[in-house]
Structure formats: structure tokens, C-alpha cells
Amino acid sequence: MLSPEQKYDLVARRQSFLTPEDAESLKKLLSEKEQPKIAWETAPTGKPHVGYFVPLTKLVDFLRAGLHVTVYYMDVYGFIVNYIHSMETVEYRRQYYHHLVSAILTSLGVPLENMHFVNESSLSYDPAFVKDSHKLCAIMTQQDAKDITDEVGQTKMLSPMLCAVQQSLSEPYLDLDIQFGGEDQVGLFNHAKRFIPLLGYRQREHVMNVIVAGLDGLKMSSSKPAETKIEFLDPPSVVAAKISAASCPAGEVAQNGVLGMLRDVLVPISEQRLERLRGQTGAHVTEGKDLHAVQRPFATVDAPEGSIFSIGGRHFPSYEALEKGFVSGVIGPEDLKAAVVAAFNEVLAPIQDIYTKSRAWQEVEELAYPGGCNGH
Amino acid sequence: MLSPEQKYDLVARRQSFLTPEDAESLKKLLSEKEQPKIAWETAPTGKPHVGYFVPLTKLVDFLRAGLHVTVYYMDVYGFIVNYIHSMETVEYRRQYYHHLVSAILTSLGVPLENMHFVNESSLSYDPAFVKDSHKLCAIMTQQDAKDITDEVGQTKMLSPMLCAVQQSLSEPYLDLDIQFGGEDQVGLFNHAKRFIPLLGYRQREHVMNVIVAGLDGLKMSSSKPAETKIEFLDPPSVVAAKISAASCPAGEVAQNGVLGMLRDVLVPISEQRLERLRGQTGAHVTEGKDLHAVQRPFATVDAPEGSIFSIGGRHFPSYEALEKGFVSGVIGPEDLKAAVVAAFNEVLAPIQDIYTKSRAWQEVEELAYPGGCNGH
Known part of the structure; x- marks a missing residue:
């Protein structure tokens, strides 16, 4: 209680x-x-x-x-x-x-x-x-x-x-x-x-x-070009290509779309996973019961308890610690991008798996967005 | 047919x-x-x-x-x-x-x-x-x-x-x-x-x-002063006073509120009454069945058949003839006003009679227009 x-x-x-x-x-x-x-x-x-x-x-x-x-x-x-x-x-x-x-x-x-x-x-x-x-x-x-x-x-x-x-x-x-x-x-x-x-x-x-920024570091929107945002059904190679091309100047936080994605999307997920492993799910006692595999935070198995992200062999207990590491140059853009690509592909995989198995979803997609157009 | x-x-x-x-x-x-x-x-x-x-x-x-x-x-x-x-x-x-x-x-x-x-x-x-x-x-x-x-x-x-x-x-x-x-x-x-x-x-x-003009010869509206228009429940003396005070320059047709009232309100009613007397009610075979008294056109009993208005002892078969009489001075403003007052009080009498006998109507009036205000 x-x-x-x-x-x-x-x-x-x-x-x-x-x-x-x-x-x-x-x-x-x-x-x-x-x-x-x-x-x-x-x-x-x-x-x-x-x-x-x-x-x-x-x-x-x-x-x-x-x-x-x-x-x-x-x-x-x-x-x-x-x-x-x-x-x-x-x-x-x-x-x-x-x-x-x-x-x-x-x-x-x-x-x-x-x-x-x-x-x-x-x-x-x-x-x-x-x-x-x-x-x-x-x-x-x-x-x-x-x-x-x-x-x-x-x-x-x-x-x-x-x-x-x-x-x-x-x-x-x-x-x-x-x-x-x-x-x-x-x-x-x-x-x-x-x-x-x-x-x-x-x-x-x-x-x-908060409203998460796009990979260009500006507002993400369905009416902006596809390369500025990751879509739920983007295959792993597309996710990798988009993040690889994204603005991520070394040591800079402002208008850094990759860092923003990590802070606003991936870290909250990772923290919730860690809390669930610890049994801290409050009133939500059935949380995780439909998951096919145990979800771990985005930290490697050798990371110290409480880590929410591992990047380039280093482990961080919070976004703030991670950002500090990026600003000081302990983490470079390439390591950051690689970790973000891996984490995104992990969170998207079960969603894409449901899509692949759902004939109904696939059928409605063409009716909702004919010709693949995102529309308004 | x-x-x-x-x-x-x-x-x-x-x-x-x-x-x-x-x-x-x-x-x-x-x-x-x-x-x-x-x-x-x-x-x-x-x-x-x-x-x-x-x-x-x-x-x-x-x-x-x-x-x-x-x-x-x-x-x-x-x-x-x-x-x-x-x-x-x-x-x-x-x-x-x-x-x-x-x-x-x-x-x-x-x-x-x-x-x-x-x-x-x-x-x-x-x-x-x-x-x-x-x-x-x-x-x-x-x-x-x-x-x-x-x-x-x-x-x-x-x-x-x-x-x-x-x-x-x-x-x-x-x-x-x-x-x-x-x-x-x-x-x-x-x-x-x-x-x-x-x-x-x-x-x-x-x-x-057509939209009938007010007694001031301009557009009649519920948001204009009471003296510019006749209301359905105006008693005979009020009708007489309003028309008596209305703009009605001798021989002039433009912006003549009394002549407009006659043309647009009274003459059409009079013509329909004449037609009903003649049996010209087309498909509307029960027209007049609820009337307590035979309605006659606004012409005196001594007027020639086909007259729709008698004014100052003269009889007219149409509005056009009547207007011509007013322009030429055959009818003066006082005679015109007297005839219009009489006709209005005749057409309003049965409506006011229903109002007087209807408790329900009287009760709803105060709820609809509290304090007698016309509102918007």
C-alpha cells in the first residue's frame, strides 16, 4: 500500500x-x-x-x-x-x-x-x-x-x-x-x-x-520528414541509419536529438524496468505478467546494481550522471549512438513482433494510411 | 383540383x-x-x-x-x-x-x-x-x-x-x-x-x-423601440396612438410606414378573405372552419364586389389602385391612418381574445419575457 x-x-x-x-x-x-x-x-x-x-x-x-x-x-x-x-x-x-x-x-x-x-x-x-x-x-x-x-x-x-x-x-x-x-x-x-x-x-x-525532440533536436512531428523521427515499425537497420545520421555534437547537450531521445524515452523505460525487477510496482501487481521475457534495464549484466544505462563499457545510475559523462567527454557520440540504437531496437522488437503476427493490424494500416502516407 | x-x-x-x-x-x-x-x-x-x-x-x-x-x-x-x-x-x-x-x-x-x-x-x-x-x-x-x-x-x-x-x-x-x-x-x-x-x-x-418596414418606414425589429412597430397584444388605443404618430407624409410612398403596413400586412389578408368568400381556397377545403364569424375584406358592405379596401368612403380593388389614390391626394393621411387602425384592430381582436382566455399562454409569457422585456 x-x-x-x-x-x-x-x-x-x-x-x-x-x-x-x-x-x-x-x-x-x-x-x-x-x-x-x-x-x-x-x-x-x-x-x-x-x-x-x-x-x-x-x-x-x-x-x-x-x-x-x-x-x-x-x-x-x-x-x-x-x-x-x-x-x-x-x-x-x-x-x-x-x-x-x-x-x-x-x-x-x-x-x-x-x-x-x-x-x-x-x-x-x-x-x-x-x-x-x-x-x-x-x-x-x-x-x-x-x-x-x-x-x-x-x-x-x-x-x-x-x-x-x-x-x-x-x-x-x-x-x-x-x-x-x-x-x-x-x-x-x-x-x-x-x-x-x-x-x-x-x-x-x-x-x-514533456514533448520529446526529434532527431534534429527540434520538435518531433508526424508532419516532419521521416529521418527526423523514429517510427514504431522502423526495422533495426533503419533505426541505426537514422540515429547514425542524427545531430549529436560531442559534449553538447542543447539541440542534441540523440541525448534527448535517451533522456525522455529510453531512461524512463529503463528506470521502470529496474523498479519492476526490484518489486517496486505499487498497486500495479500484475505489471509484466504478459511479458514473454524478463526485461532488464539498458545496462549490461556486469553493471553494478542500480545502473540504468551502460555505454561503451561504462555504467550510469541516472540520466544526469550520463549527461555529465557526455559533456566531460567520457562518452563520445559514437558510443552514445550505438547504445541508443541497441536500446531502441530492443524496445521496438516486441511491438514489431505483435505487428508481424497481426493480420488485422496490417490490414487496417493500408485503410488508415493509404499508400503509406502519414497524412495530417 | x-x-x-x-x-x-x-x-x-x-x-x-x-x-x-x-x-x-x-x-x-x-x-x-x-x-x-x-x-x-x-x-x-x-x-x-x-x-x-x-x-x-x-x-x-x-x-x-x-x-x-x-x-x-x-x-x-x-x-x-x-x-x-x-x-x-x-x-x-x-x-x-x-x-x-x-x-x-x-x-x-x-x-x-x-x-x-x-x-x-x-x-x-x-x-x-x-x-x-x-x-x-x-x-x-x-x-x-x-x-x-x-x-x-x-x-x-x-x-x-x-x-x-x-x-x-x-x-x-x-x-x-x-x-x-x-x-x-x-x-x-x-x-x-x-x-x-x-x-x-x-x-x-x-x-x-418581403420584410415589412416599421412605422418609421425603416426595418421593423424586435430590438427597436416599441413605437416603431405594432405588437400582437397591443390594445386598440395603443394601435391607434402608434399609427397616429407614424410617419405618413401626404402623397409620399417612400419611407411611408403606414402605407407599407397596409401593402404588406393588411392587403394580403384582405385578398385572402375575399377569395375565401368566393370559394377560391384550392386544396385548403377546411379553410375558415374554426372562424367564429365570417371574415370580410376590409371594405364596407356597400363597396362594389371585388373591393379589398375602403378608405374615407372610397373603395379600391387592389393595393396599386389605393397607392395611386394616395399619391394623387384622393386619400389623405388621416383617412388612411383611420382605415389602417380599424383594420389592424379587427385582425388583432381574435388573437387577443385567444390570449385573454388562455391561462397557459399568459403564464408562459412571464417566463419567456420576464419583466415584459423583449430581450434579444
């Missing part, structure tokens, strides 16, 4: 908040409520890249803290935000996302029966939801609708103006206590925080994870 | 079209379809003034032509366009409108069982409607949403941006053949004409009536 402080530390690690008061408010919630409900909300648009590891790895922490965890597929949002692909295509994308998300969660040691999966379309055609959406539109300005993201702010089309309404209403309609997403959701979370109470519902908590 | 030409003449009299081709297209529809469906769509907002006589009198023509006639109360539209009054208040306004519209139609000789009354909210929370509204939003620009009316074009609020979507979708969801409204609906009708086919539905016909 975890203490409220332990729960908070698990939920909040590596996360940011809209305001400092929000951290206090989350602490209070976790000490008062038995099993708070949290949802990660994702709109099925372009093909996910490995940046999706960041929130999905975080779901493991939420399960360990005893939260009721939902993946909310925002299919209606995916349609209204893109205003190009049909609702049928968006539905195929939702299925593609579900295949992928399920495979990633399985690879991270999450038994799928511990998870809840909800489609926005199963809630948002309810007359009560539609009435609330009209009420919300009636107290919002057009500028409030645009303020949520740059994408919505810049489009001249009408449907994206409804994105904030759809996502904010997920909080009461999923009966959430906490909405979780990336730091790029700050506009949406501020919108929900401000407007949901005006509809007579309680304000919810918001927790945000 | 009316010929297609007779039907067309009835439907089209005093009406305008979006384009000349639309008149041809309506002619074709009336010659091909047994009982086309037409709807007059009204949003329950401010208290209706006597300008509502114009479309409601026109419904009599549609019934005579054998059309399936619906009054569509756009309650959702009434909420999203005002963004101030609650949905509960809008529902009371819808009930107020229904009391009033029913009373007016009864006073015009329409048995209510010949009419269809549909609330927008009974259709527009259907998941299929909501999906279509998302599809429509996805092919519209924000400017398309604003182009429908000045009111929507100027507001900074979000909900009015959905007005065009709600009203255009009424065409397929009411299974309409023709949408009917005032000339102030031109933006909305053009929107429906352009976008409804893009959703895969057929294009509908559109018929527009």
Missing part, C-alpha cells in the same frame, strides 16, 4: 503543471480519493512516432499509483481537426492507434485488462453532451476557440473551432479526476480549467509530460 | 427567389410532386411583432396549393444565436411562439390540424444530425459561417457560428422540398443551397417573402 506521498511522487515524476497550485491540488486529490480516474487523450491523426512512448510509459506510473487509467481515442476530434480525411478514414486510424497503443502497453508490461479504452464517439453523440457543447459554445468567444493550439489558431476552417469544446467536455463525460497529456496541450488544459466549471461541473486536475 | 400553373401562382405571389432559375425550378417541382413539403423556420427569440403576419398569411397560400406545411421552431438556433438567455428561457419562448403562431393561424382561417409543428430539438440531437453537423463544419470556412447574417457576421462569440449548420441541416432532416422565410434569410438560404448538396443531399427550393 503506497502512502499519499509515494502516490504523488509516482504520478508527478517528470511531469509539469499549469500552475504551482495545481501540484498541491493533485497532492490533495491523491490523499483523499481511493482510485482517481485519469485519461490520456489522443486524436487518431498521423502515424504515431516513438514520442508516444513518453505518455504511454507514464501510464505505467499511474497504474502503479492505483489510478483508474483510460486511453480516450478522440475520433470526433480527429475528424474535425483535420477537415480533410473522412470519418471512415479517421475510424481506421482509431483502429490503427488501438493496435499500436495496445502493443506498446503490452511491451511496457501493462496487462490490457487493467486499462480502459473509450472512444469519444461513444460519448459525444449523447444528447446531453451535444446540449453541453452548445452551452459551452455560447459562453466562448471565437478567440477562445482559437487559443487552444497554433493549428486551430491558424486555420480558416470552421470545424477546428469545435476542438476545445469536444476535448474539454471529455472531463465530465468520462467522469475524470485528472486529464493527462503532453505539454503541447497547455492551451486545451487551460481551456478546460476555465470553462468546465462555468457549465456547473467541478474543475479537474491536469498533468503534462 | 388546381393546375400546376395555379399552384405556382399561389405559392409564388409576392415572393422572391435567390435566382431567376429558382422560380423555374419551383415551377417544375410543383408540376411533378403531389404534395411538396415546405417549412417556415422561426427561432424563438424576441417577442414577435405584426411583421410575422406576412409569412403566416403566406402559409394559407401554401395550404391552398396543396403543400405539406410545417412550422419549424428553431429552439436550438434560438439558444446558440443569442448566447445570453438560457436554454430553459428559450424553451419558454418557443412555447410563447407556439401559442401566438397558433392563434394567428386560427385567426387567418387555418385549422391547426392541417399544420405540422416541429421543434428543432426533436431532430438535432439525433446522432446522425450531429455527425452531419460535424461534416458540414469540416467543409465550411469560418467566413462561410459568418456570411449568413449581419448578426452572426459581427458577433465575436462562438455559438452563432453554428447557426448556418443548424438551419441548413433542417432541409434534409425535415425532408423538405422547399424552405420558406423572409428576404432577410437570403444568406442562410444561399448557404443551404451551396452546402447541402456537398453532404450528398439534394438541393432544396427557397421562397422568400
Whole structure:
């Protein structure tokens, strides 16, 4: 049984908040409520890249803290935000996302029966939801609708103006206590925080994870060139080639895409693996039960206990120690890249194995992304 | 049995079209379809003034032509366009409108069982409607949403941006053949004409009536001062005082509010009464059956057959003849005003009689317009 402080530390690690008061408010919630409900909300648009590891790895922490965890597929949002692909295509994308998300969660040691999966379309055609959406539109300005993201702010089309309404209403309609997403959701979370109470519902908590940079050291995005990001189905040779070509100047941390990938994607996975080996899984007692092989941290077997990464024969107990080693020149770019390639290929292998064996996933891929195009 | 030409003449009299081709297209529809469906769509907002006589009198023509006639109360539209009054208040306004519209139609000789009354909210929370509204939003620009009316074009609020979507979708969801409204609906009708086919539905016909000017000779509106318009529940003395004070320069037609009221409101009613006396009610065989007294045209009993107005002892067979008499000075402003006061008080009396006897209508009035305010 975890203490409220332990729960908070698990939920909040590596996360940011809209305001400092929000951290206090989350602490209070976790000490008062038995099993708070949290949802990660994702709109099925372009093909996910490995940046999706960041929130999905975080779901493991939420399960360990005893939260009721939902993946909310925002299919209606995916349609209204893109205003190009049909609702049928968006539905195929939702299925593609579900295949992928399920495979990633399985690879991270999450038994799928511990998870809840909800489609926005199963809630948002309810007359009560539609009435609330009209009420919300009636107290919002057009500028409030645009303020949520740059994408919505810049489009001249009408449907994206409804994105904030759809996502904010997920909080009461999923009966959430906490909405979780990336730091790029700050506009949406501020919108929900401000407007949901005006509809007579309680304000919810918001927790945000970092957005991992691309291999070019800049923002990773499905709309950027393939070589700037690693895709979940990239074969080992492609992963090696992309990382080999990536920006990684010796001793430099800023705009170093390889180091960022390691810090934001690989180290959190490695730390969770180490904790699982130690039995530190909190409320998530069945964590790892579906794994076919024991997962070890990205440290060699001869590394001292507590190592989370081995690079070029050296072993590090934390990302900070590793970064220090890179800055001081103890680790060079070639050793760093080799270790990152090996670790990525290890975390991608079980996901790619599920893909290879899933006819259903392969079939939906062509319907969701015809011609292999990532689209919008 | 009316010929297609007779039907067309009835439907089209005093009406305008979006384009000349639309008149041809309506002619074709009336010659091909047994009982086309037409709807007059009204949003329950401010208290209706006597300008509502114009479309409601026109419904009599549609019934005579054998059309399936619906009054569509756009309650959702009434909420999203005002963004101030609650949905509960809008529902009371819808009930107020229904009391009033029913009373007016009864006073015009329409048995209510010949009419269809549909609330927008009974259709527009259907998941299929909501999906279509998302599809429509996805092919519209924000400017398309604003182009429908000045009111929507100027507001900074979000909900009015959905007005065009709600009203255009009424065409397929009411299974309409023709949408009917005032000339102030031109933006909305053009929107429906352009976008409804893009959703895969057929294009509908559109018929527009004139918008009657206020007693100041300018546009009548619920948001303008009470003395510029006659209200349905104005007692005879108030009607007399308002018309007495109205702009009516001798011999002048332009910006003459009294002459406009006569042309657009009273003469059409008088002509229909004369036709009913002659048995010219087309398919509308039960027209007048609920009337407590025989209604005569606004001509004295000694007037020659075919007179539609008697003013100061003179009798006129048409508005054109009457206007000519006013321009030439045969009729002076005082005589004109006296005749208009008398006619208005005659057409308002049966409506006010229904109001006086209806506890339900009186009760809903205070809920719909608290403190007597017309609101928006």
C-alpha cells in the first residue's frame, strides 16, 4: 500500500503543471480519493512516432499509483481537426492507434485488462453532451476557440473551432479526476480549467509530460520528414541509419536529438524496468505478467546494481550522471549512438513482433494510411 | 383540383427567389410532386411583432396549393444565436411562439390540424444530425459561417457560428422540398443551397417573402423601440396612438410606414378573405372552419364586389389602385391612418381574445419575457 506521498511522487515524476497550485491540488486529490480516474487523450491523426512512448510509459506510473487509467481515442476530434480525411478514414486510424497503443502497453508490461479504452464517439453523440457543447459554445468567444493550439489558431476552417469544446467536455463525460497529456496541450488544459466549471461541473486536475525532440533536436512531428523521427515499425537497420545520421555534437547537450531521445524515452523505460525487477510496482501487481521475457534495464549484466544505462563499457545510475559523462567527454557520440540504437531496437522488437503476427493490424494500416502516407 | 400553373401562382405571389432559375425550378417541382413539403423556420427569440403576419398569411397560400406545411421552431438556433438567455428561457419562448403562431393561424382561417409543428430539438440531437453537423463544419470556412447574417457576421462569440449548420441541416432532416422565410434569410438560404448538396443531399427550393418596414418606414425589429412597430397584444388605443404618430407624409410612398403596413400586412389578408368568400381556397377545403364569424375584406358592405379596401368612403380593388389614390391626394393621411387602425384592430381582436382566455399562454409569457422585456 503506497502512502499519499509515494502516490504523488509516482504520478508527478517528470511531469509539469499549469500552475504551482495545481501540484498541491493533485497532492490533495491523491490523499483523499481511493482510485482517481485519469485519461490520456489522443486524436487518431498521423502515424504515431516513438514520442508516444513518453505518455504511454507514464501510464505505467499511474497504474502503479492505483489510478483508474483510460486511453480516450478522440475520433470526433480527429475528424474535425483535420477537415480533410473522412470519418471512415479517421475510424481506421482509431483502429490503427488501438493496435499500436495496445502493443506498446503490452511491451511496457501493462496487462490490457487493467486499462480502459473509450472512444469519444461513444460519448459525444449523447444528447446531453451535444446540449453541453452548445452551452459551452455560447459562453466562448471565437478567440477562445482559437487559443487552444497554433493549428486551430491558424486555420480558416470552421470545424477546428469545435476542438476545445469536444476535448474539454471529455472531463465530465468520462467522469475524470485528472486529464493527462503532453505539454503541447497547455492551451486545451487551460481551456478546460476555465470553462468546465462555468457549465456547473467541478474543475479537474491536469498533468503534462514533456514533448520529446526529434532527431534534429527540434520538435518531433508526424508532419516532419521521416529521418527526423523514429517510427514504431522502423526495422533495426533503419533505426541505426537514422540515429547514425542524427545531430549529436560531442559534449553538447542543447539541440542534441540523440541525448534527448535517451533522456525522455529510453531512461524512463529503463528506470521502470529496474523498479519492476526490484518489486517496486505499487498497486500495479500484475505489471509484466504478459511479458514473454524478463526485461532488464539498458545496462549490461556486469553493471553494478542500480545502473540504468551502460555505454561503451561504462555504467550510469541516472540520466544526469550520463549527461555529465557526455559533456566531460567520457562518452563520445559514437558510443552514445550505438547504445541508443541497441536500446531502441530492443524496445521496438516486441511491438514489431505483435505487428508481424497481426493480420488485422496490417490490414487496417493500408485503410488508415493509404499508400503509406502519414497524412495530417 | 388546381393546375400546376395555379399552384405556382399561389405559392409564388409576392415572393422572391435567390435566382431567376429558382422560380423555374419551383415551377417544375410543383408540376411533378403531389404534395411538396415546405417549412417556415422561426427561432424563438424576441417577442414577435405584426411583421410575422406576412409569412403566416403566406402559409394559407401554401395550404391552398396543396403543400405539406410545417412550422419549424428553431429552439436550438434560438439558444446558440443569442448566447445570453438560457436554454430553459428559450424553451419558454418557443412555447410563447407556439401559442401566438397558433392563434394567428386560427385567426387567418387555418385549422391547426392541417399544420405540422416541429421543434428543432426533436431532430438535432439525433446522432446522425450531429455527425452531419460535424461534416458540414469540416467543409465550411469560418467566413462561410459568418456570411449568413449581419448578426452572426459581427458577433465575436462562438455559438452563432453554428447557426448556418443548424438551419441548413433542417432541409434534409425535415425532408423538405422547399424552405420558406423572409428576404432577410437570403444568406442562410444561399448557404443551404451551396452546402447541402456537398453532404450528398439534394438541393432544396427557397421562397422568400418581403420584410415589412416599421412605422418609421425603416426595418421593423424586435430590438427597436416599441413605437416603431405594432405588437400582437397591443390594445386598440395603443394601435391607434402608434399609427397616429407614424410617419405618413401626404402623397409620399417612400419611407411611408403606414402605407407599407397596409401593402404588406393588411392587403394580403384582405385578398385572402375575399377569395375565401368566393370559394377560391384550392386544396385548403377546411379553410375558415374554426372562424367564429365570417371574415370580410376590409371594405364596407356597400363597396362594389371585388373591393379589398375602403378608405374615407372610397373603395379600391387592389393595393396599386389605393397607392395611386394616395399619391394623387384622393386619400389623405388621416383617412388612411383611420382605415389602417380599424383594420389592424379587427385582425388583432381574435388573437387577443385567444390570449385573454388562455391561462397557459399568459403564464408562459412571464417566463419567456420576464419583466415584459423583449430581450434579444
